[in-house]
Amino acid sequence: MEIVCPGGKNILKYLLEKNVTIDTPCAGNGSCGKCRIKLIAGDLPVTKTDKEHLSEEELSTGIRLACAAVPDKPVRIELNELGNVNAVTLNYKSAAYDNGVCGIAIDIGTTTIAAALTETQSGRILDVYSAENSQRRFGADIVTRIRFDSLNHNGELTNTLLDDMVKLLNHFAVKYPGIRKNIRKIVISANTTMIHTLLGKNTASLGVYPFAALTLGGEEMTLKTLLRGRYSAIDKNTPVYILKGFSAHIGADIASGITALGLLESDKTAVLCDLGTNAETVLVKNKRIYAISAAAGPALEGGNISCGCAGVDGAVCSVKIQDSVCTVKTINNKPVCGVCGTGVIDCAAELLKNGLVDKTGRLHDRYFIKGYPLTRYTDGRILYFTQDDIRQLQLAKSAVASGIEILLKRTDTSPEDIDCMYIAGGFGYYLNTDSAAAVGLLPRELCKKARLVGNTSLMGAVKLCRERDNTDMYNSFTEIMLSNDEDFNSSFIENINFTEE
Amino acid sequence: MKREDFRSLTESGIVLLDGATGTNLQKYGMPSGVCPEQWILDHPDAITELQRKFVSAGTQILLAPTFTANRIKLSEYGLENDLIDMNRQLIELSKKAADNKAYVAADITMTGKQLYPMGTMTFEELVDIYKEQAAAALDAGADLFAVETMMSLQETRAAIIAIREVCDLPIMATLTFESDGRTLFGTPPECVPVVLEGLGADAVGINCGTEPDMMRDLIKRMYEYSRIPIIAKPNAGMPELENGKTIYRMTPEEFASACSSLCDCGAAIVGGCCGTTPEHIASLRKAVEGKTKKPVLKEKRRVISSERKIYEISDGTFNVIGERINPTGKKALQAELREGKMNIVRSFAQDQEKAGAAILDINVGTNGIDEKQTMLNVITEVSEVSSLPLCIDSSYPEVIEAALRIYPGRALINSISFESEKLSRLLPVAKKYGAMFIFLPVSDEGIPSDIKVKHGIIEQALICAEQAGLDRQDIVVDALVGTVGADRESALKCISTWKFCQKRGLATVCGLSNISFGLPERSFVNAAFLVMGISNGLNLAIANPSQELLMNSAAAASMLMAYENSDIGYIKRMEGYRERVASLQPVSTPSAASVGNTKKEPDPEDKGRLYKAVIDGDKANITELTKEELDKGAAPSDLINGQLIPAINKVGEYFNEKRYFLPQLIASAGTMEKSIEYLTPLLTDNGDDSKKETIIIATVQGDVHDIGKNLVALMLRNYGYNVIDLGKDVPADTIIDAAIENDAAVVALSALMTTTMMNMKDVVTEAKNKGYGGKIIIGGACVTESFAKEIGADGYSGDAADCVALVKKLLA
Ligand code: B12
């Protein structure tokens, strides 16, 4: 779309004010080079940041980076708006609401917010809701948002999130006018950083070692206190319960997942892995919980990838290469707009299978320079999967694989001992586990036992709308710190390579 | 001057305007940075002389130097209270210079302040600002108005509305175009006459911005859509910078001939902008004297427009008005409008445009909202995200009026009926804002069931419209579709009304879905009805453009009717259709099997066995190989300089190109390290110049990512530097203390998180405080070159191989 921006104001800031979201993975830090816009009319001098990320040719056609652009006078620019992320919520049969007592379960994810309206008596889910976390415009990943918060100290993250909460509550209230006075409990599950921003706490300490959390959750309060004076259609005295997490990196969302799957109530040995920018992985063994957090980086969510995008409509989500013909499938069969995480993994797996990428991750000579042509955009341009994209995937998959390797090693567990691996999270839901095993993201042995379970954080919150949580859980928890682990670095380097089948 | 006088002046031949004011006054010594109006009043002789020269060169209309004499601009110089006086004096100066041999136009331009939503100024505030200046100019005796150098169509509208609310003098309005053929704010030339003529402009055109030749196409496009004369006032060429001064190179003769060819494109009023002198105008006069001008087109076209795009409802076209922005029966949209949110509205607008709608209907009627305010908000919002012209849909005349006033284009009103109150209230509104309207043949007695009565009402309405100063081209008739359930012949009746209208030159529209009410699988009935409509000349339908069946049938029917370009329209639509339904898009690539596997190509610069071992990362055999080479008699320093260093350089290159990745780089560097370890004790001490500087390296406090840092350290060691690695999570003072103690030449810092990179700055500060004199370099995935500059570090590199080059450079 085209938009006119006023003089004297940073273009990215102006777009934020206008609620026009473009891709800004580094939230205006000037390091990602993704916030591209095109100058159509007026003047926008080339900045230093532009020069770092853009080629001469791009600059001469008017491409600039929004986060560094401040025009003197109004300018007319062209940009690509970011689409909505397809959120995974829960499977449920919709049922008519008969004015009974209800609870609202909420999962605040870094990318999406999901909620379920559930009937307290029967435990039935009446309806679900999902929307993008509006904080996304302050950065795609958590650390970038923490940095934004610590640089600005203006409560912007909290305000944005509370506005999202109001929107969510009003959504249900408008749809089911009867629930306004019938909500008995609101249960919120979220990672530790989201809980900080929800409660208006300073996130600065979460951004640097040793990652001291000011709270892990566990708060109870009224809706009125939570919303800090915002108006919502739900009774303001409704009790709100915020689930408790384990540590700065292993948050309430994971605790909620353990509850949802009843892992502690079973004698089985199980792994729960929440794949995303960070792969939080827990092993439950002999009623004890062991966890790691592996910082995979944005590649699994399509960030860092030249043609990458989030799981939006039109993102390539699966790839097949057969007899030299490459066919792709896009989310909701919409016109191609980029490749999302599952597409990245699929693509790498297929290239490996067809001998187009070698064990070190190097593309076949034929494609080395430009990349492998995956498909076409509607305007006929070819979408290339490049050498650098493979390199980014290698870093990400190695971080996850090495994290799991260390987790098993430190707990004396072998893959054979594990009864089931649950893969949670929006991204995990669409994962092709064969491809995941082929690229070495997850151990092949475990992939055979994998179950894609969707949003377990929300599932747990739904469960806790009726039950109290198991506080014993917090006493049987051990976190294995990868950053201090003596073997992690060498595993990480080793696992960057692909293994031959 | 009356508007009729202006018209007859332009009918009598090509009218000559004046040339530049600003660039000429600079020659009289006007410095930059002063308030031009004040300077002119302080030096009245300059303008008088200049304008006299213009008049004797042939200028028929002089522009008084009141260009920026509006409240906002004057207040920048603290002169806002002198506004009335200044306008009066400036116009009097021009009248004196004109000496009754030329008309004097009051000159008005942009205020420099931006309108909401881009800025904070409301439309009404701007109208008031222009009204104030217009009233002052009127009192001072201006003959007419020139609104010029406008970059925004909306601000031009504000000026014209303001002037029209003050007086009935003629108005000339010109906009400035960019090299992409649109104004800065995105308006193409054809939108200008379409929008401004109806508002009461007497001539429209282009000034400034471009040289004459670049205006040709723009003037042609304006002319095609205009029933008022076109103005061209180009610069004397493109501005060029010479010795820090802006100059315009076109000579009077070149300018005159280029300008006179603009008259062949349709310009009827010509003059010059920046860089044009009285000589340019004199030449221009000669060039156009006796030239027959293209007559202004008489026939009105049925065109509506947004700020960025026109849509012509011509016979031989069919298109859809997207109906989705209407809260009736849409709970989510209702809730959003009540909350004042616009997300759904925005996405409806964008989706419908993508799906192929030509116009968007805007209806916000729902309970619990202020309909007027909501309508204004929605129009602002939709105008931003979509370039389609809008159809303003409300049952309240005051909502329609408010909407037309702020809509930055020419809208279609939905709708005006024959009910006496509506008709008398809304026809003047349509006239004032120059809108088109949908006419509903409903009278005070209700919907006529007899078709003859219906047609009678249409005839009557046409007469009323003409009396109100509107034309038949401003009307789109809605045939009022009844359901087939109630009347089996209702489709046939529609056909007869469409034919009736077509004969009378009236455009037609219909709301589709009513026809099938109560029937199963309504979409087929709707599609069939639509095709019947198109084959009987229906121009528009109000429908949901995301219905594939409907839109595809319409595209096919238009093609079968042999409408212009409709075949291409159909083909294009089908391409999109295939994409929308098809999920698989194969791309064929050459097969891998035929080319064999990826192999490391033989390195043409193979320098020996150690070289090869480092390239291959052969850590296991390197010590053995080193021994063998030494046994063969090679000198240790030759092995290092002749094989190991070239090899690691090559590896660095491979890594840079992404041919090698971390495991390969680390294996190679580790292999080399082992060989060096073996060779170092054997190096002869006397050639001590090989001893290199000390480098302190660390990952900064708060960060424990050290893989990159370790790699950098390894590489630097291989190149012979004395590297002291302080590890990870190291506080600033520890780093600087170590650097001073070891007399380090370089401090190398690594950080991988956006939250910890700021700690690098602390190290730089610490270095200053403690007087550390060496260099500080930084790196790590989140760090950038400009960040390094920002915090005052001496160097940055993106990877370990480049880091070696960086250190070499800094220490050279
Ligand atoms: C491996 C890894 C880890 C390992 C680190 C092991 C270790 N001992 O180093 C573990 C798992 C422990 C880890 C932990 C964390 N990580 Co981590 N991690 C990564 C990962 C996957 C790869 C980083 C890496 O080693 N790259 C390879 C090396 C070689 O590259 P490099 O360091 O950039 O170095 C090169 C150049 O930059 C340059 N260079 C480097 N240093 C220097 C110095 C100088 C002077 C010069 C000239 C050049 C130079 O040369 C090198 C070679 O060419 C990235 C994600 C990714 N895909 O990039 C995330 C990432 C860096 N981690 C991240 C985060 C958030 C964390 C955690 C906070 C999260 C968590 N949940 O645990 C913790 C905290 C750790 C801490 N306190 O520092 C984020 C940072 C996000 C941001 N916006 O800042 C990333 C980007 C992932 C993400 N979430 O997006 N992580």
Ligand code: FES
């Ligand atoms: S460079 Fe990342 S947002 Fe601009």
